[in-house]
Amino acid sequence: MNFHNFNSLKILFIVPVIALIFACNHKHKQLSTERVSAVKTGVTKLTVDIAGAISTKGPAAWLDYFENSQDFFMASDGQIVFHNYTSAQKFIQDTLIKNISKIKLNWGNMRINVLSPRAASIGSDFHEDITMTAGNKLVPVDGYFTGVAVLDGNNWKLRNLHWSIKTH
DSSP states (O other), X not given: OOHHHHHHHHHHHHHHHHHHHHHHHHHHHOOOHHHHHHHHHHHXXXXXXXXXXXXXXXXXXXXXXXXXXXXXXXXXXXXXXXXXXHHHHHHIIIIIHHHEEEEEEEEEEEEEEEEETTEEEEEEEEEEEEEESGGGOEEEEEEEEEEEEEEETTEEEEEEEEEEEEOO
């Protein structure tokens, strides 16, 4: 057998094996309709709970919805604001709750894309009415939010998020 024929046989054998591996992996990774629905329901509940808690408990409630891990990060308008949960916690407790007394958060046109049984991406318009502590001044904020939600035990949490703010 010459070298050219050996390579041809190798290709004829390898290509179907690779195709079979990809086909098996694709079927394995495909989620049932019920599981996709369950993830979307869980992440939708997360966003509803966030809006409710932020509106009733104030900015400190954010800490209940951030994943408490070194994987967590947050960006705003293209800049990293928090590198991890600890930096978010410190800023919220030391600065944010002293400067903001109330936030009313509303989501709009939300999109949830299921990534796995334990992860989903979120994209949504948002509107916040922020009441500043000094002078009880109301500041409206509009923009777009993106994030990744992960199932942390039995609860959905935000692993990362990005806020893009529209200027008025």
